[in-house]
Amino acid sequence: MTDFTEDMSEPPQVERQPMNRLVMRCIQSRWRQIVTVIPFFWLLVFFLAPFFIVAKISLAELAIASPPFTSLIEWTGDGIMTIRLVFDNFVYIWEDSLYFDTYVNSLKISVTCTFLCLLFGYPIAYAIVRSGPVAKPLLLFAIILPFWTSFLLRVYSWMGLLADQGTINNLLIALGVIDEPIRMLYTEFAVYIGIVYTYMPFMILPLYANMEKLDNSLNEAAADLGSKPTNTFFKITLPLTIPGIVAGSLLVFIPATGEYVIPDLLGGGNVQMIGRVLYNEFSRNSDWPVAAAVAIVLLFILVLPIMVFQHYQGKAAEEQ
Amino acid sequence: MADVPAYERPTNMMFQSYALFPHMTVEKNVAFGLEQDHVPKLDIADRVHDILKLVELEDFKKRKPKQLSGGQRQRVALARALVKRPKLLLLDEPLAALDKKLRKQTQFELANIQDKVGVTFIVVTHDQEEAMTLSSRMAVMDAGRFKQIGTPTEIYEFPESRFVADFIGSANIFEGRVTEDGADHVRVETEFCEVYIDHGHSVKAGSKIWVALRPEKIRLEKSDTIAEGANQTAAVIDDVGYLGETSIYKVRLPNGEIFDVTQPNQSRPTHAAQRLTWEDKVNISWDPSSAMLLHS
Numbered sequence: 001m002t003d004f005t006e007d008m009s010e011p012p013q014v015e016r017q018p019m020n021r022l023v024m025r026c027i028q029s030r031w032r033q034i035v036t037v038i039p040f041f042w043l044l045v046f047f048l049a050p051f052f053i054v055a056k057i058s059l060a061e062l063a064i065a066s067p068p069f070t071s072l073i074e075w076t077g078d079g080i081m082t083i084r085l086v087f088d089n090f091v092y093i094w095e096d097s098l099y100f101d102t103y104v105n106s107l108k109i110s111v112t113c114t115f116l117c118l119l120f121g122y123p124i125a126y127a128i129v130r131s132g133p134v135a136k137p138l139l140l141f142a143i144i145l146p147f148w149t150s151f152l153l154r155v156y157s158w159m160g161l162l163a164d165q166g167t168i169n170n171l172l173i174a175l176g177v178i179d180e181p182i183r184m185l186y187t188e189f190a191v192y193i194g195i196v197y198t199y200m201p202f203m204i205l206p207l208y209a210n211m212e213k214l215d216n217s218l219n220e221a222a223a224d225l226g227s228k229p230t231n232t233f234f235k236i237t238l239p240l241t242i243p244g245i246v247a248g249s250l251l252v253f254i255p256a257t258g259e260y261v262i263p264d265l266l267g268g269g270n271v272q273m274i275g276r277v278l279y280n281e282f283s284r285n286s287d288w289p290v291a292a293a294v295a296i297v298l299l300f301i302l303v304l305p306i307m308v309f310q311h312y313q314g315k316a317a318e319e320q
Numbered sequence: 321m322a323d324v325p326a327y328e329r330p331t332n333m334m335f336q337s338y339a340l341f342p343h344m345t346v347e348k349n350v351a352f353g354l355e356q357d358h359v360p361k362l363d364i365a366d367r368v369h370d371i372l373k374l375v376e377l378e379d380f381k382k383r384k385p386k387q388l389s390g391g392q393r394q395r396v397a398l399a400r401a402l403v404k405r406p407k408l409l410l411l412d413e414p415l416a417a418l419d420k421k422l423r424k425q426t427q428f429e430l431a432n433i434q435d436k437v438g439v440t441f442i443v444v445t446h447d448q449e450e451a452m453t454l455s456s457r458m459a460v461m462d463a464g465r466f467k468q469i470g471t472p473t474e475i476y477e478f479p480e481s482r483f484v485a486d487f488i489g490s491a492n493i494f495e496g497r498v499t500e501d502g503a504d505h506v507r508v509e510t511e512f513c514e515v516y517i518d519h520g521h522s523v524k525a526g527s528k529i530w531v532a533l534r535p536e537k538i539r540l541e542k543s544d545t546i547a548e549g550a551n552q553t554a555a556v557i558d559d560v561g562y563l564g565e566t567s568i569y570k571v572r573l574p575n576g577e578i579f580d581v582t583q584p585n586q587s588r589p590t591h592a593a594q595r596l597t598w599e600d601k602v603n604i605s606w607d608p609s610s611a612m613l614l615h616s
Contacts, residue, residue, distance in 0.1 A: 221339035223326035225353035225404065235352075239343045 051299075058292035059085045069288050089293035099277065099294065103301065106274040109188070109263075110256035113195040114203075117252045118245065120196070121203035125244075128204075129211040140208070143201050155194055155265050162190050162266070186268035194262040199255065203248040210244025211237075243312060250309045254302050274298055327356070332406035336413040338397035340385040346372070346396050347381040353404045371403045374433060391422050398430070402437055411443045415450060427453045448488050452476070460484050482530055482614050491532040492579045493614070501525045506613065507550075511575040516550035518608035523615075530614040535580040537610040540569060542596060543603040552605035555579070557598055569596065571604060579604065 027034070060069040074082045093099040128139045146154060161167045162184040169181035184190055214237065222232040260275030267273070274294065282291035321329060332353070340349050347368055354364045372378045375395040385393055394414065401409055414430065415423045431454055434441050445451050451458050452472040459469045460483070468475055468484045479485035482493060496508035496515060501523055508515040508531055515531055523529060546554045558578060559570035562585075569581045581604060589595045596602065 215337065215339065217335050217337050217339040218341060220326070221333075221335055221341075222352070224329075224333045225400070226327050226356035227352070228327055231356070236341060 054292045054295055057288050058089055058296050059087070060289050061086050061088070062287055062289055067288060068286050086289075089289045090297070092290060093293055093297060098272075099274075102272045102274050102277050103297070105272050106257050107301070109191060109195065109271075109273060110253050110259070113192060113199065113256050114249050114253045116192070116196045117200050117203040118249060121200055121207060121248065122241075122245075124200075125204045125207035125211055128208055129214075143204050143208075146201065151198065152261065154198070155262055158190070158194055158197070158266060159185060162193070185266065186270050188267065188271050190266035191263050191271045191273075194266040195256050195259060198262065199252040202251040202255075206247040206251065207241065207244040210241050210247070214240055246309055246312050250305055253305060257302060258298055330406060331408040331410060332401040332404055333410040333412065334397050334401045334414055336416055338385075338393050338417070340393060340396055340400070342385055345382050345384055346377060346388070349385070349396055350381075350400045350403050353400060357404070367403055371399045374402075374436065375399045390418055391426060394418060394426065398433065402433075402439065405437075406439060409439050409441050411441055413445055414443060415445070415447070423447075423450070430454060452488075460487060462487075477612070479532065479612060480615055482532075485532040485612065485614055489534060490580060491534055491612075492538075493530055493532045494577060496529055496531050498523050498525050498527050498529055505608075508611075508613070512573045512577065513553040514550040515611050516608050517611050517613065521613045523613060532612045532614055533579070533606060533610060534612075535568070535582040536566075537606055538579065538581045539605050540571070540581050540583055540596065541603045541605075542600055544601055545603075547603040547605065551608060551611070552603060555602050555604050557596055557600045557602060560597060567596075571602060 056072060057069055060072060062068060063070045070084070070086075072083055072085065074084065076082055124143075128136060128143075131139055159166075163169070164181040164183065164185065166185065168184070169178075172178045173181065218236055218240075219232055222236050223229070227235065258275045258278075259273060260279055263271045263273040263276050264279070278291055278294045278298070281287045281294060285291075341352065344352065350368045350371060351364050354367060359367070368381075369378065372381055375398060377392060377395055377399065380388060380392060380396075385396065388396065394417070398411075398414070401411075415426055418426060427450055430441075434454075441454070443451070443454050445454075455472055457469065458472055458475055460467045460475060462483050468480050470478075475484060475488055479488065479491075485491040485493060494510055496510040498506065499509045499514075500507035501521070503520050505519070506517045506521050506523060508517070508529060510531065543554075553573055555571040555573050557569055558572045561568040561570075564585070566582045566584050569583065571579050571581055573579060
């Protein structure tokens with residue numbers, strides 16, 4: 001009986017197989033397209049669409065409405081469509097020195113922090129690469145460990161450390177090094193500490209990945225050819241770690257420029273960074289169009305280094 | 321020399337991986353060593369040009385190492401090490417990364433270049449053939465110790481130990497007992513025949529000793545009669561390997577021991593009967609000068 005039912009069920013399967021195969025073949029031949037569509041789709045939904053929304057808002061006018069801006073497209077009477085693009089917001093940002101100064105200050109802080117991260121991160125990455133088989137995973141672990149705690153929590157703990165009555169000042173007073181607390185919290189110094197501390201792993205990890213690939217026999221060969229260790233570093237190691245330096249620097253520079261939480265918590269009102277201005281426009285002034293314009297300008301300021309990065313990546317890929 | 325830092329030693333080294341600087345052109349790679357010595361710029365250009373000409377790479381001087389083939393990279397590495405005119409050049413497995421055909425060709429090139437520049441080369445290799453082709457004097461090392469030092473011929477024809485005999489080339493090694501130790505000859509008794517050697521060895525009569533025979537020094541003849549006397553014995557072909565230029569036969573001796581015998585295929589076998597094949601009864605024999613006594 002069972003044999004009989006099995007026999008019955010077989011013919012339709014045979015018929016279905018070519019159909020399945022057809023679908024499979026279609027997927028196989030289109031596989032490349034399917035694979036490339038996924039990242040494009042991702043970019044479209046999570047980058048391009050939001051970008052156009054923000055761009056649209058930046059070209060609108062403030063209005064007492066919800067959401068608080070005018071719409072670009074208006075239908076007047078007999079099916080006539082009017083598109084109104086207002087560039088006032090950009091002009092306003094350009095003319096009000098507050099914004100210009102804040103952009104410059106943001107760039108100053110992020111460039112300095114990137115440089116500091118590189119200055120401290122490079123030797124750290126180098127030391128990790130050169131460390132022994134036991135120490136290396138532990139050191140790498142130590143670099144990644146901070147990510148296990150909330151970013152906000154870590155910034156708050158810096159507030160506790162840097163405050164007038166904070167750990168560092170109390171310790172220094174107890175040791176008799178100083179008589180009065182040094183003002184650290186709510187200064188630019190605190191913002192530098194916060195940013196360098198937070199973004200250091202983003203500098204160290206790409207540098208580590210880059211240095212790890214370097215062949216130590218290159219150093220030996222340089223020494224064999226008469227090059228002293230410092231010379232070898234500048235002529236061989238440094239040029240070969242440029243891709244890591246560029247990658248790490250961008251990973252620090254780009255988010256540091258738009259940083260909001262660190263200047264707000266550690267800098268208080270004393271440190272103007274564009275992230276805070278943007279937030280204030282958006283939430284306190286409820287001026288969405290100006291906030292959107294600030295964001296668009298910030299984006300274009302950051303696109304430049306990204307393009308430089310892409311250029312380097314392309315070049316590196318070409319050489320390989 | 322161990323106390324002198326590498327960058328002050330008057331020697332140079334060619335690395336097994338070549339260790340070419342990937343971000344520099346061929347020209348820059350070769351010039352690097354001279355720049356460290358603060359050689360005047362014009363001299364650097366001249367010397368780089370000359371050495372690249374020697375290794376036949378003048379047309380590639382603007383290329384990066386990644387744009388070169390394995391053999392070209394090997395020559396850049398050699399040029400980079402040679403351009404400093406070292407007192408001694410150490411080559412660490414210089415040909416190991418090349419394929420077999422290129423390796424053979426490069427062996428002779430390397431020897432020619434050495435001849436032209438006149439620098440002493442110390443070549444580290446695990447390829448015995450390479451060692452034989454390249455060297456005028458070779459040392460066999462085992463676990464960091466010298467086993468034997470000599471010319472390739474000395475090492476091959478007169479190995480002192482089992483290790484050397486077995487490591488350089490192939491050898492049939494068997495045990496025997498010295499029966500007679502004369503000034504100009506030695507007789508050794510083995511399980512299958514007497515071995516007569518026509519030159520003296522300082523061995524004690526009655527002592528046990530290892531004897532080695534190179535496969536190519538053994539003659540092989542088809543024969544049904546059992547051979548008697550020194551340096552010959554009857555055997556049966558156990559296995560045949562046809563390699564083209566030579567054939568390798570594994571022959572079973574009366575005591576069950578298997579010998580490797582290689583024979584050049586000097587003429588084409590015109591009919592099957594001429595060909596030695598499985599289970600053929602043969603006689604093997606060798607010259608009185610062929611057997612080698614191993615002292616350890």
